[in-house]
Amino acid sequence: MNDENFDRNPDHMIKICHDYIDNSKLIEKCLKINRKNSKKSYEYRLKGNECYVRGLWNKCLYLYSQSLQYAPVSNDDSLPLAYGNRSAVNFQLERYELSILDIQMAIDNGYGNYKSETKLRNRQIECLLRLNRLDDARQISDMFGIEFSKPKIFDSTEKPIASSENEKIPEKIGLFSSKVCLSYDNHYGRYVRAGNNKSIESNELILIEHPYVHVLLPHFECKYCHHCCRQLSTIDQFECCSKCSIIAYCSNECRKNSWQQYHQYECSFLPFLWQFGIGHLVYCLMAKTDVDLILDIYQDSLNKSSKEIEQNLQPFLQPSSSTSKSTYHALFSLKTHQNQMNPVDIFFYRMTATLIIELLFRKNRYQTLKIKHLKQILIDVCFRHLCQTIFNSHTIMIPDSNDCSIPIATAFYPSLSLLNHSCDPNIQIIFKNGIECFIRSNRTIRSNEQIFNCYGINYRSADYKQRQQLLLDQYFFHCKCQICKNESKDFKL
The missing domain is CATH 1.25.40.10 (Tetratricopeptide repeat domain)
Incomplete structure (x- = not known):
């Protein structure tokens, strides 16, 4: 049976994944790895x-x-x-x-x-x-019944638990600066610009955003908190999962929040999910999101075209957080580029989505719900998020001792995803306090000027022809930023 037949037959896909989990003894193998000892x-x-x-x-x-x-x-x-x-x-x-x-x-x-x-x-x-x-x-x-002598008066100032750079977070975290406007046009889609008569000075804060969901890269587990990504050192009082021995937390609060939101569903499968690439991020996304919210937004999307969904700015006007409904709504509305993907990739993401939902059903994430066609609806939503991950997920980078940056985690920052690409961006992104994303201007941004991010491919690392090919292959567009316009003239000459 060819790929197209598989794609048209979701029940067949479900059976393949069901048989794979059973025949490979996936759950049993995972349970034997890195358990308590x-x-x-x-x-x-x-x-x-x-x-x-x-x-x-x-x-x-x-x-x-x-x-x-x-x-x-x-x-x-x-x-x-x-x-x-x-x-x-x-x-x-x-x-x-x-x-x-x-x-x-x-x-x-x-x-x-x-x-x-x-x-x-x-x-x-x-x-x-x-x-x-x-x-x-x-x-x-x-x-x-324990006696103690007359107490002395002590200096009650404790020694610090760890030395970490903690920047005070403003109350309106997750909202763009008041100097910023969100807009839409047919060429750029949704985009972010400086407001009318509101220039943004160099190094001015534009946005602080907390990811809706994130996952640590495997080789950074136990070096960073599994929930907030703060670095752990030998003097840290780190906490542990009560079920597995392969992750650590900076505090009991992080441990509890992690378990409640997603870790109870990933704990048994972590060794497998680490080999799952982007599937791990989407697995946690599906695990943590309330199923009623998923169904509401999915049903609403059935009555709208892709363009209507992608034109909607309203979810981005609410403060984003890792738990808010508007943040998930914003994430759901991000572009998928499904129409531009090749059939092999589509088949692969469909199969991955089916496997993710099958595993979540095995973890009793949805078993108590009696909703018609629930599994197929969740597979469709999961497939959408997998497609979005290719274009809208971000890598959390931290500085190392060599003045370079190293990737420690992947995450969904919905508001950050609104920024279009330029090979010479006018912002800089810094991750602080673990996973907080700080976006600042790196030069003056004039009134009504668009605010650009860089999708990892800039004029310092690749020439014009290389950049255009890389962006087309991964993001399906030809870059027309100012530096590319200038270089394209030289290239034609």
């Missing part, structure tokens, strides 16, 4: 104990965190003992709030079933005293 947890804890005796606190903290990474959640002493030991290191590092958190986690996970809680409670009281929380310390003392 009591032996490894114990080995890391022993190494941590050796460093503790020698007073190597930062290394000790890292080893106890590694012990937590592999510690099973239930019916085992690995988790509570690792938390208990790490609380002692945080106490030595004068990070008393974190020590208290670890103490509570140790107790909540059954520390008292394996060792006496008295030592932990004494440490908890000492932390509270050093934070000058006398009433809380007395309450713990009375509750567990």
Whole structure:
């Protein structure tokens, strides 16, 4: 059967993916990779104990965190003992709030079933005293019958958890600057320009945007927070997934948000999803987006032409975020270029979309819903997002020690996607605070002048002919930016 027949027969595609998952034992194989391991947890804890005796606190903290990474959640002493030991290191590092958190986690996970809680409670009281929380310390003392001497007055300023560059985020994150206008015309489609009688000065902030969805590249897991992409160092108090041992978080809040939004659906399949390329990003997108929202926007799109969908500016006039309905609406409306893609790519994306939805059904993401043709609708939406990913996803770059930038993650920034390409852009993009995208002008932008991004192909890295071919192959357009217009005259000569 040829590709065209497959494309016309979605039920056949579903059966192929269903059989592939079962016959390849995909789920069983993934579950065997990088799961929790009591032996490894114990080995890391022993190494941590050796460093503790020698007073190597930062290394000790890292080893106890590694012990937590592999510690099973239930019916085992690995988790509570690792938390208990790490609380002692945080106490030595004068990070008393974190020590208290670890103490509570140790107790909540059954520390008292394996060792006496008295030592932990004494440490908890000492932390509270050093934070000058006398009433809380007395309450713990009375509750567990632990005496403590008359407290001293301590400097309650804790040492910093990590040194990271945190820029204050304005309240209207996700909205373009008031000096910016959104427009549409038949040549450019939707685009962004400086407003009427509103020039933008060099280095002026144009937009700060949080991605709707993102995924870390595999070899950066455990080096960066799986949820917010902040860099983790050996002195970080990183948190772990309760099910897998292959990711890490900068905080308990990130761990909880990640699990609630998408990680509960990707956790079992991560080793496979890492080999899935852009499919991993779209898998998380489908997993985190409320199905009622997907269905509402999908049904609304059936009554509109592609041009009507792509002309709509309204979703971009609301603040974007990783959870807002308008942000998903904006993302859904981004151009797909399906009509310009070759049949082989279309078939591949159709099959990938089918596999993604089949896996999400296996994870019970949609099983409770009784909606006619639900699976096929979700496959259609997933296919749309896969097509969009080729043209609208962005790479999160961070500076390295050699004054270069390295890619650590891929993401959807819907508002950033509105910016058209120029081989000589008038903005610069900087990623801060993990995944926050800061867009600033790199020169003065005159009133009504269009604001341009660069799609990775600029006049410094390639000549006119190379740029035109690369942009045509990947993005299906001939660049007519000013620098290309100037160079095209020379090229013709």
